[in-house]
Amino acid sequence: VRDGLAQLERALGEQRFDPLTSERRFVLAASDFVQLVVLPKVLDAITKSAPNVRVEVRSWGRHSVPTQLVDGEFDVVLGYFDQIPAGHEQQALFEEPYACIVREGHPAVGKRLTAKVWASIPHVVVSEAVRSGPTGVDRALRAVGLQRKVALTVPHFLVVPSIVATSDLSAAIDRQVALAFPLPLRVFPPPLPLPVGRVSMVWHERTSADPALRWLRGLLASATPAR
Numbered sequence: 001v002r003d004g005l006a007q008l009e010r011a012l013g014e015q016r017f018d019p020l021t022s023e024r025r026f027v028l029a030a031s032d033f034v035q036l037v038v039l040p041k042v043l044d045a046i047t048k049s050a051p052n053v054r055v056e057v058r059s060w061g062r063h064s065v066p067t068q069l070v071d072g073e074f075d076v077v078l079g080y081f082d083q084i085p086a087g088h089e090q091q092a093l094f095e096e097p098y099a100c101i102v103r104e105g106h107p108a109v110g111k112r113l114t115a116k117v118w119a120s121i122p123h124v125v126v127s128e129a130v131r132s133g134p135t136g137v138d139r140a141l142r143a144v145g146l147q148r149k150v151a152l153t154v155p156h157f158l159v160v161p162s163i164v165a166t167s168d169l170s171a172a173i174d175r176q177v178a179l180a181f182p183l184p185l186r187v188f189p190p191p192l193p194l195p196v197g198r199v200s201m202v203w204h205e206r207t208s209a210d211p212a213l214r215w216l217r218g219l220l221a222s223a224t225p226a227r
Helices: 002-016 034-050 116-118 136-143 160-165 211-224
Strands: 026-029 052-057 076-079 088-096 096-105 122-124 149-155 169-173 185-188 199-205
Touching: 026 034, 026 211, 034 052, 034 076, 034 088, 034 211, 076 160, 076 211, 088 211, 096 160, 122 169, 149 160, 160 169, 160 185, 199 211
Parallel strands: 026 052, 026 076, 122 149
Antiparallel strands: 076 199, 088 199, 096 169, 096 185
16 A cells, blocks of 8 residues: 555656645655755755755664665665665765864873874774674774774764763764864874765665656755765
């Protein structure tokens, strides 16, 4: 029944979608970091061009594509994805480099942040997975003979700067998050090569021809930062 209703809604939408008059509801899924970067520009564009459209945002910070795209619960998901399952399409949006952060006055850090010192400081890691294995940062450290201790794992990016600013922990965090808040932090470029995260937009192929969702995906693509 849900699939039938979704097909009927898409068919009707193909005939009469007009941003200026549409009252369509769109459901996006993204991590808090991606929401911070993308949502302000997207919502500004929607307000100007589609004042009656409603947007709902769901939290999704995992590196796997959610099954909610298949059943139509989500229209589009944005984030870092290891693999794209069959029946889905994606578009790369932007790349985001890491920054390394510690609090101002951290006793272990001098004028420079070396890889050895950084690895010796307990870290905060972001992960929504119940059990997570080595990350790209862990693998980069191991490649130069170093290993870090993970003292804290949290499910959201935006809490990390506040935690680091009030503790002796460190983190590798998306640079835009590191610079987003006026906190007593020291922000360093990584002291060793770290992978660069690529944020992509993923949708189910069933919705590729829907003109309303094509319009939405165009707004999302144009609202992402140039890299």
